[in-house]
Amino acid sequence: MTAAIEAVELYRFYRAGEEETLALRGVSVRVDAGELVAVVGPSGSGKSTLLACLAGLDEPDGGLVRIGGLRLSHRPERERAAMRARGIGMVFQTDNLLPHLTVAGNVDLAQRLAGRANRPYRDRLLAELGIASRAGALATTLSGGEAARAGLAVALAAEPAVLLADEPTGELDDTTEGSVLALLHSRARAGTAVLIVSHSPAVAATADRRVDLVDGRVRDE
Numbered sequence: 612m613t614a615a616i617e618a619v620e621l622y623r624f625y626r627a628g629e630e631e632t633l634a635l636r637g638v639s640v641r642v643d644a645g646e647l648v649a650v651v652g653p654s655g656s657g658k659s660t661l662l663a664c665l666a667g668l669d670e671p672d673g674g675l676v677r678i679g680g681l682r683l684s685h686r687p688e689r690e691r692a693a694m695r696a697r698g699i700g701m702v703f704q705t706d707n708l709l710p711h712l713t714v715a716g717n718v719d720l721a722q723r724l725a726g727r728a729n730r731p732y733r734d735r736l737l738a739e740l741g742i743a744s745r746a747g748a749l750a751t752t753l754s755g756g757e758a759a760r761a762g763l764a765v766a767l768a769a770e771p772a773v774l775l776a777d778e779p780t781g782e783l784d785d786t787t788e789g790s791v792l793a794l795l796h797s798r799a800r801a802g803t804a805v806l807i808v809s810h811s812p813a814v815a816a817t818a819d820r821r822v823d824l825v826d827g828r829v830r831d832e
């Protein structure tokens with residue numbers, strides 16, 4: 612089966628003056644449709660770097676990234692951005708909402724950028740996430756839990772095959788974390804490939820599979 616998203620032998624170096632950091636040292640990861648994978652590891656182990664490369668926001672120095680069998684890495688930024696808008700939803704640590712737009716407006720914009728305007732789907736999504744009543748609210752007026760759900764709605768706006776999430780439950784209380792996790796699992800069951808970077812034991816414990824990163828390498832079981 613073709614992986615929904617895969618990293619093959621990724622390398623990423625950072626150079627700051629004399630100092631060189633090997634953030635990724637040959638990392639291979641795949642996530643299939645319908646799977647929820649948790650990437651865990653100590654601070655500085657390369658998790659954010661891996662996520663940025665998987666999303667095509669950063670270019671690896673070696674190795675490659677494919678989404679749905681198509682190479683994403685080593686392409687002009689414009690092409691990567693187009694592939695990302697259509698195929699990848701992202702949830703960031705800080706929310707990805709534009710403050711001057713409403714919740715519905717934020718979702719509409721993400722759909723338009725992907726060329727996939729679809730109001731019935733948008734409304735279903737907001738209802739499924741339990742924030743339909745906040746559709747007309749400006750992003751700045753949301754509570755932390757509402758903003759997390761709205762961010763997830765933006766990430767899922769264009770029905771991406773792949774969902775990448777960086778600490779999606781980092782700022783949430785246990786109850787809200789549980790419901791956001793349940794939503795991510797239900798998206799995975801519906802066929803989305805979900806990869807979550809997290810420090811949370813609850814996220815790692817419920818994942819279908821767990822990938823441990825240590826010093827820029829995947830630790831073998």
Ligand SMILES: Nc1ncnc2c1ncn2[C@@H]1O[C@H](COP(=O)(O)OP(=O)(O)OP(=O)(O)O)[C@@H](O)[C@H]1O
Nearest residue numbers: 625626627632634653654655656657658659660661
């Ligand atoms: N832009 C950069 N320039 C130089 N070094 C960097 C840069 N970004 C990351 N690094 C270094 O690369 C290594 C991996 O960083 P990364 O942010 O991927 O780790 P992480 O596992 O996401 O950490 P955390 O859990 O603290 O967010 C670290 O040693 C970090 O200092």
